[in-house]
Amino acid sequence: MKVKFLGTAGARFVVAKQIRSSAGTVISANGLTFILDPGPGTLVRLAKSRPKIDSAKIDGVLLSHIHLDHSCDANVIIDAFTQGGFTKKGFLFTTKEALFGENRVILPYLHGFLEKMETFEHKKQITFKGITIQTFKHRHTAETFGIKITSCGKTISFIVDTAYFDELNEYYANSDILIINTVRFTPKENVLHLSKDDAEELIKNIRPQKAILTHFGMTMLRAKPFIVAKEISDKTRVETIAASDGMSIEI
Numbered sequence: 001m002k003v004k005f006l007g008t009a010g011a012r013f014v015v016a017k018q019i020r021s022s023a024g025t026v027i028s029a030n031g032l033t034f035i036l037d038p039g040p041g042t043l044v045r046l047a048k049s050r051p052k053i054d055s056a057k058i059d060g061v062l063l064s065h066i067h068l069d070h071s072c073d074a075n076v077i078i079d080a081f082t083q084g085g086f087t088k089k090g091f092l093f094t095t096k097e098a099l100f101g102e103n104r105v106i107l108p109y110l111h112g113f114l115e116k117m118e119t120f121e122h123k124k125q126i127t128f129k130g131i132t133i134q135t136f137k138h139r140h141t142a143e144t145f146g147i148k149i150t151s152c153g154k155t156i157s158f159i160v161d162t163a164y165f166d167e168l169n170e171y172y173a174n175s176d177i178l179i180i181n182t183v184r185f186t187p188k189e190n191v192l193h194l195s196k197d198d199a200e201e202l203i204k205n206i207r208p209q210k211a212i213l214t215h216f217g218m219t220m221l222r223a224k225p226f227i228v229a230k231e232i233s234d235k236t237r238v239e240t241i242a243a244s245d246g247m248s249i250e251i
Contacts, residue, residue, distance in 0.1 A: 001151055002028040003179070004053075004248040006045040010183040010193075011217030015069045020216065021045060021245045022069050025158075025179075026053060027062075029151040030130040034060035034091070035077060036147065036158060042073035043080065049246070055080035060091035060116075062133070063106070064160040065144035066098045071105040078106075082113035091116040091128055093135075097143040120145040136171040138162035140192045148172060154251045157208075161215070164198040169205040177251060178208035179243075181215035185223040196220070196228050204236045211236075214243035 007021030015022040023045035024038035035042065035058060046053040058081040061074055074092075081090050096119045098105050111117060118126055122137040122145075134148040140161045148157045148171070157175035159168060161183070172178060180202060183193035194202075203211045213220075213229050220228065225242030233240040 001149075001154055001156060001251045002248060003156065003177075004028075004049070005214060005243045005245065006042060006049065007039065008214045008216055008243045008245055009039070009069065010181060010215030010220070012069065013218055014216065014221065015040060019218075019221065022072075023245075024070075024073070025214075027149065027156070029149065032059040032129060032131060034058065034062060036062045037064055037070035037160070038073040038077050039069045040072040043076050056083065057081070058090065060093070060128075062147055063092070063094035063098055064147065064158075065095060065140060065142045066101070066103055066105045067142055067161070068105075070160075071098065074105065075107050075110060078110050078113060082110075085110075085113040088113060089115050091118075093118050093120065093126055093133060095120050095143045095145060101143075103142075136168075139165055146171065148175065156251070159194070159202065161193055163192040164194055164201070168202060172202070172206050175206060175208045176210075177249070178203065178206055178211045180211065180213055182213040182220060182225075182228075183215055183217040185219035185228070193217070196223070196232070200232045200235060203232060203238050203240060207236075207238055209239070210249075211238055211240040212243050212249070213240065216242075 004026040006023030009020040009022040022039040023042040120135040135145040184195040229242040
């Protein structure tokens with residue numbers, strides 16, 4: 001499996017100012033290439049990637065929740081890889097809210113373009129062409145699910161936007177790679193995002209082979225994510241790195 005971080009922006013100010021890119025994360029596994037949370041600029045970043053990633057060859061979209069920093073380019077990506085509906089292909093796995101809610105973000109006319117479309121549920125398992133995807137309900141301001149992807153005996157987990165709660169440690173146990181949306185350096189009351197201390201606690205308890213911090217807000221950027229990651233590595237004895245725009249990792 002391979003993961004490429006097109007963007008690592010995590011809060012509205014960072015996204016609005018494009019201090020870091022707000023594009024999604026590209027995942028390649030078992031011959032498939034798909035995008036998690038294609039936020040603003042994903043289509044452009046695909047075209048400018050080195051090597052270039054052809055949007056027509058994308059196989060699907062995973063959308064964790066409706067917020068625009070995660071969903072903004074989802075429709076145009078689906079339209080691109082289905083060639084405007086002339087080629088029925090690919091998949092979309094997302095929330096009921098994203099597809100059918102009052103604030104739905106996926107345009108209904110695109111539904112019929114897709115080979116497979118499913119909605120997330122807590123502890124649901126979806127299998128598609130040799131890839132297993134498990135989803136876990138998070139605590140956020142929209143219906144939100146974290147994602148655990150297993151292929152060829154390896155598991156990558158994405159702890160997307162959420163408040164910290166103890167069950168997260170159970171959900172993401174046995175992850176080889178643990179990717180954590182770490183928006184804040186310090187916690188803030190009533191802000192349902194993980195902080196540096198939350199990420200450290202999750203890494204200490206889950207003990208993946210490697211942990212990666214991403215989706216940074218301004219407080220994390222001011223603290224310098226690579227320094228934060230080094231401190232977490234030293235405390236937990238789990239290799240922890242900070243993602244940067246364009247960074248790729250392979251398992």
